[in-house]
Amino acid sequence: MTNTIDIQKLLSGDRRSIARAISFVENENAGAEQFLSALYPHTGKAYRIGITGPPGAGKSTLTNKLAKHYRSQSMKVGIIAVDPTSPFTGGALLGDRVRMSEVEMDEGVFIRSMASRGSLGGLSKKTREAADILDAAGFNIILFETVGVGQSELDIAGAADTTVVVLVPESGDGIQAMKAGLMEIADFFVMNKSDRPGADQAVMSIKMILGFRAHDEHSWMADVVKTTASEGIGIDSIASETTRHREYLTRSGEFEKRRARQLKARIEEIISDKFTVTFWNTERKQKLELELSGILTRSRTPYDVAEELLKK
Ligand SMILES: Nc1nc2c(ncn2[C@@H]2O[C@H](COP(=O)(O)OP(=O)(O)O)[C@@H](O)[C@H]2O)c(=O)[nH]1
Ligand SMILES: [Mg+2]
Structure with a gap:
């Protein structure tokens, strides 16, 4: 093949x-x-930007506009849209197609939607691999769009150089963002749908939480950028904040460190996948099936069955 x-x-x-x-x-x-x-x-040259946030926050709209922005600077842009919540490849992608329509016909933009078939873990691996293909093919910027649910936003932070978390005024305050684990992964926030009421208060509450975090004059200070993606307002600010973050990463040596950490995690994932596949041969799968009833009736425990399978 x-x-x-x-x-x-x-x-x-x-x-x-x-x-x-x-x-x-x-x-x-x-x-x-x-x-x-x-x-x-041939990989490693493209700059990778993760765009995550709740469904409907405007990620696709924003991704489309951001791609247009980079195209105006003659950069080639790869877009990888991941929607783990969509059980089939039809519906969600059609909507994304419409929102991506401004760049779809552009030869300098390559859009690929990836649906999760099964595990999120496998999807994050394939997403990285798709990014590597686009990187090798000479795309300068890779935009990952992922829905921020469950594990997926953490996965994207492991694949991107800069992670952008998109919120809307209705998303709730900074405390909620903190609870959802978004504070840790966001290199900066975007408050989209700023045309709606409550945007300024929502920005303030996130800024306040960000201000509480330990920092000194050398550390990166995540900020909040206000946008109205549907009108193309604030897209320049996302690009300039991304550049500022990129410069910070390079200057501080964090860029290499971050990529090294990601590579390490990637290799660990490849190895554990391989172990799992090798481990679950037909014999072990059958043995597990046979032992299940004994575990259910409490004559055996999950631990001794696991132990026995490992020794087998
Ligand atoms: N009022 C308003 N609507 C927006 C804005 N950005 C996107 N939308 C709309 O919000 C809906 C969801 O947008 P979409 O980009 O598909 O969100 P995604 O699920 O995060 O990818 C669409 O109907 C967009 O037109 C905005 O800044 N203001
Ligand atoms: Mg979308």
């Missing part, structure tokens, strides 16, 4: 090759790892 994807064509930015390559790794075809290994030396 790999021989049907011409690596040289892919590296030159050929769209058909990119689309095929992403499908190839997404379907976990045999040879996907060798293929990704061949691409790997």
Whole structure:
């Protein structure tokens, strides 16, 4: 299968090759790892921006406008939209298509939607791999759009250089954002739908919480940017805040450190996936099935069954 994807064509930015390559790794075809290994030396140049937040916050609208902004600076933009809440590939993507319509016909923009089939973990791996393909194909900016539910926003922080958390005035105050774990992952916040009432108060409450965090003159201070994505208002501010963050990462040495941490986590994930696949052979799966009734009736415990499976 790999021989049907011409690596040289892919590296030159050929769209058909990119689309095929992403499908190839997404379907976990045999040879996907060798293929990704061949691409790997050509990756690492693209800047990766994660855009996360609750459903309906305006992430797709904003992603579309941000892509347009970067296009106006002659940068090539890859967009990877991940919607783990969508059980099928139809509905959600149609809506995103409409909101992405301004850049869809642009040769310098490549949009790929990835739906979760099964585990979120597997999806985050494939999302990174798709980003690597776009990176190798010469895209300068990669925008990940993910719905901030459950684990997914944490996954995106592990794949992006800059993570942007999009909230709306209705999202609640800073305390709620803190509870949802968004404070830890946000390099900065976007208060979208600022045309709606309550935007200023919502911004203030997040700024207040951010101000309480320990910091000194060298550390990064996350800020809040106000936008009305549907009108294209504030998009420049998102871009300039991203640049400011990028400069901070480079200056402080955090850029390399962050990427090193992400790589480490990535390798750990590859290894644990492999162990899991190897471990659950037919024999062990059958044994587990056989032991279940004994565990249910309390004649055995989950712990000794696990122990026995490990020794098998
Ligand atoms: N009033 C208002 N509506 C917006 C704004 N940005 C996006 N929307 C609308 O909010 C809805 C959800 O937007 P979408 O980009 O699909 O949100 P996503 O689910 O976060 O990707 C759409 O109807 C948008 O047109 C904004 O700044 N103000
Ligand atoms: Mg969306």
